[in-house]
Amino acid sequence: MEGPSGGLVRMSGTHAAGGFWTRYVFSRDHKVIGIQYILTAMAMGLVGGALAAWIRVQLAWPGSAGISPEQYPSLVTMHGTLMIFFVVSLALVSGLGNIIIPLQVGARDMAYPFLNMLSFWTVLPACPLMLASFFVPGGAAAAGWTAYPPLSALKGAIPGSGWGQSLWLLAMALFIASFTMGGLNFVATIFNLRARGLTMMRLPLACWTYLVSSILGLLSFPALTAAAIMLLLDRHAGTSFFVPSGVVIAGQVQAHQGGTPLLFQHLFWFLGHPEVYVLVLPALGIAFDVIAAFSRRPPHGYRITVWSLIVVAVLGMVVWGHHMFTSGMNPYLGKYFSVVTLLITLPFAAIGVNLVASLWRARLRWTPAMLWALGLISAVGTGGLGGVYLGNATADLHFHDSYFVVGHFHFMIGMVTLFGTFAGIFYWFPKLTGRLMNERLGRLHFWLTSLPMFALFFLMHLQGLRGMMRRYYEFSQDYVAPVLWLQPVLTVLAFVVFASQALFLINFFRSPFRGESAGPNPWNATTLEWTTPSPAPHGNWPDETPSAWRGPYEYSRNGNESDFELQSAPAAPGVLPSKR
Amino acid sequence: MDDRSPSPLSLAFPLALVILAAAVVGTFFLLDWRLDVASEHGRGVDQMIFFLLVCTGPLFVAGHLAVAWFVWKSRWRDTPAYLPPSPRAEWLATLIPVLLIGAVAEGGVLAIGMPVWGQVYREEPDTLPVEIVGKQFEWIARYPGRDGKFGRTEPTLIDDVENPLGLDEDDPAATDDIVVRGALYLPSGRAASIRIRSLDVLHSFAVPVMRTKQDAVPGLVTRTQMRPTTPGKYEITCAELCGMGHYRMRGYVNVLTPEEFEAWRARQVGWFE
Ligand code: HEM
Ligand SMILES: [Cu+2]
Ligand SMILES: [Cu+2]
Numbered sequence: 001m002e003g004p005s006g007g008l009v010r011m012s013g014t015h016a017a018g019g020f021w022t023r024y025v026f027s028r029d030h031k032v033i034g035i036q037y038i039l040t041a042m043a044m045g046l047v048g049g050a051l052a053a054w055i056r057v058q059l060a061w062p063g064s065a066g067i068s069p070e071q072y073p074s075l076v077t078m079h080g081t082l083m084i085f086f087v088v089s090l091a092l093v094s095g096l097g098n099i100i101i102p103l104q105v106g107a108r109d110m111a112y113p114f115l116n117m118l119s120f121w122t123v124l125p126a127c128p129l130m131l132a133s134f135f136v137p138g139g140a141a142a143a144g145w146t147a148y149p150p151l152s153a154l155k156g157a158i159p160g161s162g163w164g165q166s167l168w169l170l171a172m173a174l175f176i177a178s179f180t181m182g183g184l185n186f187v188a189t190i191f192n193l194r195a196r197g198l199t200m201m202r203l204p205l206a207c208w209t210y211l212v213s214s215i216l217g218l219l220s221f222p223a224l225t226a227a228a229i230m231l232l233l234d235r236h237a238g239t240s241f242f243v244p245s246g247v248v249i250a251g252q253v254q255a256h257q258g259g260t261p262l263l264f265q266h267l268f269w270f271l272g273h274p275e276v277y278v279l280v281l282p283a284l285g286i287a288f289d290v291i292a293a294f295s296r297r298p299p300h301g302y303r304i305t306v307w308s309l310i311v312v313a314v315l316g317m318v319v320w321g322h323h324m325f326t327s328g329m330n331p332y333l334g335k336y337f338s339v340v341t342l343l344i345t346l347p348f349a350a351i352g353v354n355l356v357a358s359l360w361r362a363r364l365r366w367t368p369a370m371l372w373a374l375g376l377i378s379a380v381g382t383g384g385l386g387g388v389y390l391g392n393a394t395a396d397l398h399f400h401d402s403y404f405v406v407g408h409f410h411f412m413i414g415m416v417t418l419f420g421t422f423a424g425i426f427y428w429f430p431k432l433t434g435r436l437m438n439e440r441l442g443r444l445h446f447w448l449t450s451l452p453m454f455a456l457f458f459l460m461h462l463q464g465l466r467g468m469m470r471r472y473y474e475f476s477q478d479y480v481a482p483v484l485w486l487q488p489v490l491t492v493l494a495f496v497v498f499a500s501q502a503l504f505l506i507n508f509f510r511s512p513f514r515g516e517s518a519g520p521n522p523w524n525a526t527t528l529e530w531t532t533p534s535p536a537p538h539g540n541w542p543d544e545t546p547s548a549w550r551g552p553y554e555y556s557r558n559g560n561e562s563d564f565e566l567q568s569a570p571a572a573p574g575v576l577p578s579k580r
Numbered sequence: 581m582d583d584r585s586p587s588p589l590s591l592a593f594p595l596a597l598v599i600l601a602a603a604v605v606g607t608f609f610l611l612d613w614r615l616d617v618a619s620e621h622g623r624g625v626d627q628m629i630f631f632l633l634v635c636t637g638p639l640f641v642a643g644h645l646a647v648a649w650f651v652w653k654s655r656w657r658d659t660p661a662y663l664p665p666s667p668r669a670e671w672l673a674t675l676i677p678v679l680l681i682g683a684v685a686e687g688g689v690l691a692i693g694m695p696v697w698g699q700v701y702r703e704e705p706d707t708l709p710v711e712i713v714g715k716q717f718e719w720i721a722r723y724p725g726r727d728g729k730f731g732r733t734e735p736t737l738i739d740d741v742e743n744p745l746g747l748d749e750d751d752p753a754a755t756d757d758i759v760v761r762g763a764l765y766l767p768s769g770r771a772a773s774i775r776i777r778s779l780d781v782l783h784s785f786a787v788p789v790m791r792t793k794q795d796a797v798p799g800l801v802t803r804t805q806m807r808p809t810t811p812g813k814y815e816i817t818c819a820e821l822c823g824m825g826h827y828r829m830r831g832y833v834n835v836l837t838p839e840e841f842e843a844w845r846a847r848q849v850g851w852f853e
Contacts, residue, residue: 070824144821150798151781151822157716158823244799246735248715248746248779253735261782261797295654298664301674326784326793326819328776328802331701335694342685349681353674356643359650361663366589374593374647378600381643385636388685394628394693397700398791401784401819443589451596458604462613465629467788469819472827477815479788482612 026121028113029538030098031432033120037095038425040120041087042505044127048082051075053498060491062474072473073142074160078134080145081168085175086127088279088417093217094119094182096424097210097282099432101186103529104207106195106546106568108539111188115181123178130171138162144471146272149242149264153234153256156249166235169228176221176228183214183221195528195568198548202567204527205305205552209285212309213278219317220274227267234259265327269320277316279413281309283420284351284380287373290423291355293525294370295362296563298553301354308347308354315344325393326400334393341391345384352381363556367523368442372423375450376416382454383411386461401471404464410457419450422504430522434535435515441507448500456493459486524564527552531568590655594648601644605637615788618814618835620771620807622791624696631692635684639677700792700805707773707805712764712816713745714776714783714796717825719816720744721764725756725850730775738779745779747851756850763832764816767841771807784819787833793819808835 027033055075057065067075098116102109110116133140142160143152151157152165190203190211203211230241234256242264243256288299299305321329321337355377364370386408389395399405422445429437466483468475475484521530528548532541546568554565617626665673711722711730722745724730731747731754738746744761747754766772776785778796785804786793794804816831836844 068824069827073821073824073826142824148782148821154781157781247781247798248735248738249781251738251740253738260799262800300665301670304671304674327795328797328800331697334701335697338689338693339686342689343682345685346678346682349678350674352643353677356646356650357673359647359654362650362654364587364590364651364654366587366593371589371593374651377647378597378644382604382640385640388636388681388688389629389632391685392628392632392689392693394625394689394696395632397793398625398629398788400793401786451600454600455603459607462607462611465613465615467615467817469786469817469827471821473824474827476828477817477830479615479815486611 023538026117028109028117030102030110030113030116031536031538033116034095034098035432036120037090037098037123040124040127041091041095042508044082044086044090045501047131048079048087049498049501051079051082053494055079056491056494058473060488067473069473070142070159071139073144073158073471074134074140074164076471077142077144077147077160077168078130078140081141081172082130084145084275084279084413085172086130088413088421089175089179090123092282092417092421092424093210093213093278094123094179096286096421096428097182097186097214099428100206100286100424100529101189101210102193103431103532103536103540104204104527105190105193105198106528106541106548107189107193108541108545110185111193112185116185119178119181119185122174122181126171126174126178129167129174133164133167133171136163136167138164140164141168146268147231148268149231149234149261150247153231153243154247154249154254155235156252166232169232169235172228173225176225179217180221183217186210186214187218194548195545196547198528198567201303201306202548202551204285205288205299205302206282206285208306208309209281212313213281216274216281216313216316217278220271220278223267224271227264227271230267231264262324262327262329265324266320269323272323273320274313274316276409276413277312279417280380281312283376283417284355286420286424286427287355287376288358289525289527290369290373290427291358292553292555293427293523294365294367294373295359296365296555297358297362298551298555299354300357300360301350302551302553305351305354308350311347312344312351315340315347319344319391322391322393322396325396338391338393338396342388345388345391348384348387352377352384355380365523367426368437368439368446369423369426371443371446372419372426372450375446376419376423379411379415379419379454382458383408383416386411398467399464401469402464403460403468403470406470407457407460407464410453410460414457415450415453422446422449425508427523428529429511429515430518430534431529432535433512433515434518434533435511435513436518436522437511437515438507441503445500445503445507448503449497452493452496452500456490456497459490462486521566524562526554526564526567528567531566586655590651594652597644597648597651601641605641608633608637617789617791618808618810618812619790619792620809621696621699622789622806623809624692624699625791628688628692628696631688632684635688639681639684701803702805703773704771704805707771708767709773709775710764710766711775711777712785712796713779714785714818714822714829715744715779716781716823717818717829718762719764719785719829719831720762721760721831723758723760723845723848724753725758727753727756729753731755731757735779743851749852755852758845758848759851760848762830763834765834765836765841765844766808767838768808768811768835769838771805774804774806776802776804781822782820783822783829786817786819787814788817789814790833795820808833811835811837811840
């Protein structure tokens with residue numbers, strides 16, 4: 001690996017000497033870029049969270065929130081879009097991924113630092129573009145985060161399908177471009193820049209999950225890119241990929257001919273389903289690393305977990321149709337998608353069981369990161385079992401597009417991903433800033449966020465069982481009446497969640513200055529990032545980069561003096577690490 | 581960084597998990613989440629869901645108790661040494677719960693789910709043909725009339741008041757078609773074969789009490805089937821975002837006894853009669 005790392009050393013030399021702009025703004029240091037992503041995601045998270053709070057006011061006390069039936073779909077659409085693509089994707093995948101990967105593989109930076117900088121500066125303008133759509137005529141996009149045509153294709157179908165939908169598509173195009181560049185970088189870095197001796201089976205599980213997640217993203221996003229371009233053409237160039245003949249909007253027969261809306265759904269979910277693994281797997285990887293460090297034992301079944309991740313990814317590419325059981329596709333396809341979807345429970349359950357089993361005979365350290373990781377186990381278990389209901393085509397006849405679905409995906413891509421993100425931020429914060437975050441505030445934040453979130457999203461499942469549909473401005477149907485009294489309760493819970501994020505923000509912005517100083521390895525953890533000083537300098541290691549001599553989780557080995565052994569600790573004097 | 585003295589969290593956290601698991605189970609007994617069911621396949625759907633609740637409930641509780649137990653035990657554990665299980669034991673510890681979940685998931689859908697899926701999608705003999713059409717924001721039902729044939733429709737002929745479906749007067753089959761806005765009338769005990777269309781954007785024909793849901797897709801005719809069991813008036817709702825009026829796109833399925841239904845049908849006049 002002489003070439004790339006040598007080059008990076010030189011580059012980091014010139015960079016360290018650079019001024020404010022090259023160090024903090026147009027930086028190529030993966031750690032700075034990671035923080036930039038996280039700050040961006042926090043800002044977008046405030047908007048996405050405020051939208052959720054606003055939606056919940058309408059749902060609890062209809063009419064009192066100042067939202068009209070025209071605006072409601074816009075708010076839901078933007079909440080979902082911001083949360084998935086601009087909060088969770090940016091904070092957990094692009095942000096923490098950037099921070100963790102080069103440090104854990106023992107590299108000086110990403111494989112392509114310039115591309116890395118470029119991907120951040122590509123997604124940044126997408127944020128104001130997306131938010132600007134609230135202020136254009138007709139308001140923001142309103143066809144749901146899924147943007148199903150013809151609603152999203154025909155300007156008269158809903159107010160948000162005017163300018164708002166076009167801005168949505170443009171912002172998404174920038175996002176996808178950025179995410180693709182980021183994914184390429186992750187894959188290239190993990191494959192090519194691993195330290196000497198760091199074989200794939202010595203890779204920390206966080207890196208494994210980022211690798212699998214990035215490959216999934218690279219394979220699936222092109223389908224959405226194609227769909228978005230086709231939709232733009234349908235909207236502005238008179239093509240008819242997704243709009244059939246004879247559509248009548250407000251008494252006007254539309255000029256489109258011969259397209260089919262189902263094509264869009266297939267393309268969308270070809271991305272959409274793998275996307276949930278893109279988001280959820282890194283959270284699981286982080287949980288494995290954090291739990292290992294704070295339970296002082298290696299995770300249960302490392303190899304089983306790795307292979308399960310790969311099987312999840314492969315199966316995850318061929319089950320997109322479980323979002324379309326009722327769409328009018330061939331019922332035999334429905335059977336296929338149901339059976340294969342439910343096969344994923346096997347490898348996914350293996351990962352979950354391994355997380356739980358990793359606590360067996362543990363010696364816990366109750367840091368906030370550990371609390372989040374433990375909470376994640378509960379969330380992924382509950383959400384995963386919910387998936388067994390939804391992957392079942394027959395049961396889905398009742399659940400599809402109900403609040404059961406809303407509850408389920410908030411468990412997976414809401415709770416699991418956020419819990420993983422918080423765990424990751426608490427855990428690697430000292431490596432970035434040289435200081436620890438406040439534990440007391442962290443614990444308070446954990447309890448005030450996790451419990452209300454669990455209650456909130458769990459109760460939504462029961463509303464869904466009663467037949468409450470999603471994306472409804474208000475509920476006047478008789479059959480849902482018995483669960484409507486829950487609405488204000490859920491709204492109050494949502495406000496507790498929203499408000500308690502202030503505790504996190506205070507902690508996050510105060511600790512770089514006020515936090516307790518951390519040494520190079522405050523958690524007595526084993527992986528390579530803990531071999532360099534905190535904060536890690538540009539180029540990551542002041543002198544030589546480390547080599548890996550052993551597996552990533554050598555905790556509490558029988559017969560060792562200390563209860564952990566750094567991955568870089570030589571096995572015996574004079575023994576070289578094995579080749580990669 | 582040495583926290584060997586038991587933290588209060590090693591008591592609080594397992595306790596929270598146990599309470600959480602109990603609360604989740606409790607809500608199923610306390611809340612009124614069970615919806616009436618009024619179709620034959622709907623009972624099958626409910627059996628499917630009931631099977632899943634009964635099987636995944638214990639898995640949920642067991643998972644939470646396992647975490648609580650391991651965490652609780654760690655309170656006293658002070659040995660730094662960790663004995664890795666043999667690879668065989670490791671495999672078994674993972675494999676057994678996994679096979680259990682797999683059996684619930686796949687066994688459920690194959691043994692209970694698929695026959696019900698067939699009830700919905702395998703065309704039965706002697707069904708009652710009806711059509712339901714979605715448009716922003718209402719449901720319109722159509723019956724083929726005495727000739728048993730649906731007449732031709734033409735988007736250019738659509739007039740919201742005079743001819744909401746755009747029936748073609750020149751087609752003899754269209755003359756006796758019966759059109760009902762906002763309501764579907766069905767006899768109990770006989771399977772209805774429902775063809776579903778949309779005039780504009782996606783909708784989804786959903787009758788929660790029947791456990792029926794099928795998208796209305798412009799440019800496509802989709803199909804579902806149901807055999808109502810109990811006479812009554814049931815709400816139709818829309819399950820696919822279709823615009824600002826999505827939430828109020830309602831209608832009713834009126835299930836009549838077979839005699840009442842024949843009497844109702846005899847009273848209807850064709851659209852061009
Ligand atoms: C306390 C925090 C949150 C609350 C109270 C909340 C609330 C809601 C509600 C009530 C809906 C459904 C609205 C409707 O269908 O009428 C919704 C939709 C959605 N939420 Fe959240 N949410 C929260 C956090 C998140 C997070 C963290 C994500 C992360 C991915 C997320 C992703 C979504 C998505 C994708 C939708 C679907 C949007 C659509 O239907 O197009 N939410 N949220
Ligand atoms: Cu999916
Ligand atoms: Cu609708």
